Amino acid sequence: MENIRNFCIIAHIDHGKSTLADRMLEYTKTIKITENQMLDNMDLERERGITIKSHAIQMEYEYDRKKYMLNLIDTPGHVDFSYEVSRSIAACEGALLVVDATQGVQAQTISNLYMAIEQDLEIIPVINKIDMPNAMPDEVEDEIVDLIGCDPEDIIRASAKTGEGVPEILEAVVKRIPAPKCDPAKPLQALIFDSIFNSFRGIIVLCKVENGSIKRGDKVKFVQTDMEYTADEVGVLKLDLEPRNELGCGEVGYVISGIKVATEVKVGDTITHVDAPCEKAISGFEEVKPMVFAGVYPIDPNDYENLRASLEKLQLNDASLTFQPESSQALGFGFRCGFLGLLHMEIVQERLDREFNMDVITTVPNVSYMVYDKQGGCKEVHNPSGLPESTLIDHIEEPYIRATIITGTNFIGPIMRLCLDKRGELLSQQYVSGNRVELHFMIPLGEIVIDFYDKLKSISKGYASFDYHIDSYRPSKLAKLDILLNSEPVDALSTLTHESNAVTMGRRMCEKLKELIPRQQFDIAIQAAIGAKIIARETVKQVRKDVLAKCYGGDVSRKRKLLEKQKKGKKRMKQIGNVQVPQKAFLAVLKLD
Template sequence: MKNIRNFCIIAHIDHGKSTLADRLLEYTNTIKVTEGQMLDDMDLERERGITIKSHAIQMEYIHKGEKYTLNLIDTPGHVDFSYEVSRSIAACEGALLIVDATQGVQAQTISNLYMAIEHDLEIIPVINKCDMVNAMPEEVEDEIIDLLGCKREEIIRASGRTGMGVDEILQAVVERIPHPEGDEDAPLQALIFDSVFNSFRGIIAYFKIVNGSIKSGDEVAFINTGKEYTADEIGVLKMEMSPRKELHCGDVGYIVSGIKTATEVKVGDTITHVERPCDKAISGFEEVKPMVFAGLYPIETEDFENLRASLEKLQLNDASLTFQPESSVALGFGFRCGFLGLLHMEIVQERLDREFNMDVITTVPNVSYLVYDKQGGVKEVHNPAGMPEVTLIDHIEEPYIKASIITTTNFIGPIMTLCLGKRGELLKQEYISGNRVELHYSMPLGEIVIDFYDKLKSISKGYASFDYHQDGFRPSKLVKLDILLNGEPVDALSTLTHIDNAVDFGRRMCEKLKELLPRQQFDIAIQAAIGAKIIARETVKQLRKDVTAKCYGGDVSRKRKLLEKQKKGKKRMKQIGNVEVPQKAFLAVLKLD
């Protein structure tokens, strides 16, 4: 056990985690690196150039004549996948904190670092991309020393592209990161930190052994779910899974036991032996807090059960996704899903399409509100359709967040304007080092859900970084904005919005829908309404056939007769015609600007 090291790589987006992981794998001869980012094995990750899933892999390294087993977990950097990072940190004793030499410390660097410090991990600071022309390693070293309070000689300079500093990193991992603590002879206690679904072998759980050891063929029990299984195959995670007869205390590995039902494996659960169980489950594993809620509905109603199965399988691989069934007047049966952010929602939608062939309609994302009625009761509302009558509501409370934005001084003005437009209030402003400043804001979560992050990136030319955590509920003047098509409300498009923004938002929504709705044989009236009051209206003009084309010459009454006949037909059609809203329209509402 003293020759095992478990460590993860944490950093902000695009600081070169996956590229550096490639160099480590190459240096230890674990695999032959044929293309960039070998650990990002999902098509989506390759296309977007981001890490979505944490990936665990085992390397072997010889140091001073001794062989060491290094278990590396590469983690995502995006704030929407921070739950993946928290799970990886729970399975490690140390972390490589990677900072880009051209950009310095950014918001996600700090938030992931605090998460690692809470779990008492040993931190090894690494400055990546030192081979770049515009690298500023001295300034970045100063920032890291301010942040960590470490010595200058403890910081390793490296480059994921050229491989510089890789040997120093591996030496530091062996010398500075403690080996796993645990009792080889105690009852088995292993923490599940991830799982995947395999259509041939059932559910495969990834675990880290905290105490005891496990052999293939053992009878094991999962504590939280209370289920018992036989360990048909256990092994370690190389690029592929490689089976082993026995795994010991401190090892990271996988278990195949033919589990069929997705709900029986929970991330954070503890595995133990049936005959000699451990006293208690491993603690310290946090529940996920979804930030954004949206409805997912199958396009064909009979696909409802398939969608449920697909979501369950996806949830195994992405534990931060939560869902529960709900129904909508316009869309039938579907699920109300909780996501960690908009990018997470987009990725889930893409994965459902690619991995499970599920076409879904997504409703406008929103957050959950607390509605207090006049009798003093309280109800949690995720969906504008679930709002009680306006006359019964005493007041509504909405969730607030504390946001920290790190940026350079020349973008402070536009960023403050953006935050004020989103009803944010400045709590404090701190200069970190040089020309970098950290702004602390208190903001309603509902305002940042839709497009805040995209706008922040564009006005700061990609340099501002953003991180947030929840900060309770506060009373707010919110109204339900309905969109009516020919007088019929479309519940998938209704939103809860602040009273000051309602008129402007309603008007923009009507204009956008006017562009997107296909023209029909009759006029379509698009209206935005608060309660019974219409606040905006647009009309999609009807398609008209020139019925008077064949009528030439003669009296004008002949033309009028034809037009009257057409008018009657249009009127009848309008009574029975209904308007199909394309999926494009649902999504465009999110990107109104």
């Protein structure tokens, strides 16, 4: 146990943590590197340069004639996966805090750092990318010293690209990070920090043994789900799974029990023995709650069952995705899916397209609201069509987030205006260093799910970083905005919005739809309504045939007769005609600006 070191890498997106992990694996001769980002093995991860799932690997490192087992956990850098990161941090005794020498400390770095400090981890600061021509290692060093109060000598300067500084990092891991503190004599307690789905062997559970030990063939129990299994195989994580007879105290490894249902394995759960269970589970477990909801519908209605099968398979790899069937008048049958955030939603859409070849329509994303009726009852609503009648509602509460934005001082004004336009309130403002400022806002989650991040990036020319945490639910004056086509509501386009935004949003939606809906042989009325009150209207003019072309003279009654005949035909056509809303219209509503 003395020779085990468990550590993770925490950093903002694109600060080079996966490349640094590659160099460490190469230096310890765990693998011969053939391609970059060995641990990010999904196509999407490599293309976008982001880590989507946590990865764990064991390295053997010799220092001072002693062999050490280093267990590295590479974590995602995006705010959507912060719960996964918190469980990975809980499985470690130390963390490498990687900061890009060209960009400095970013919002995600700070939030993950606070998580690590709460868990009492030993922090090793690393400045990466010092070989870049625009690197500013001295300024970044000052930022890190301000942030964690360490000595400048403690900060390691490295370049993951060239491999400079990697030996010093490994040496610091052995010297500075303590060995795991646990008791082999106590009952088994193992923390699940991730799971992988294998189509032949079921779900492979990745865990860290906190107390006791687990042997092959042991009867084990998962505390939160109260399910019992047999540990068919246990082992450690090298580049492939390496079976062992026993996972000892403080070790990181895997357990295979032939579990086929993804929802039975929850990240943050505790594994213990059936015969001698532990007194209490490891603290910090939370149910992962989806925050953003959207309808996902197949473009071809016959693909409904294929879409269900695809989502079920995807859920095996990604347990935080939730879905339930729903139907829409405009789009037919589909699913209401819950995502952790916008990046998660984008990734799921992309994976459906690539891995399962599914063409889908996604409706406007929205968040969950708490609706209180006049009898005092409370109901959680994910979809505007699920709202009760407005006469029955007492009040609606919406989720608020606590947002941290780090930016240059010359962008403070526009960013504040953006946040205040989104009904945000400024909580505090601190100068991090030199010309960088950290802003804290309270903003309704519903306001940031559509285009907030894109706007923030364009306002700040890409120099602002954004991070958020769900704070609480607060009462809000919300209105359900319906879009009617020829007096028929299109439920897929209805949204919940604040009363102050409703009229302008209704007008903009009507104008946008007028451009996108193709002309028919009859007038199409596009209306935006709140309850029974119409707040905006546009008309798509009909395509008309010139029936008077053959009348080059003669009495007006001949012309009138022809026009009346045409009018009757148009009226009949309007009764039987229906309006198809093109896919572009649903996407356009997402990008109204």
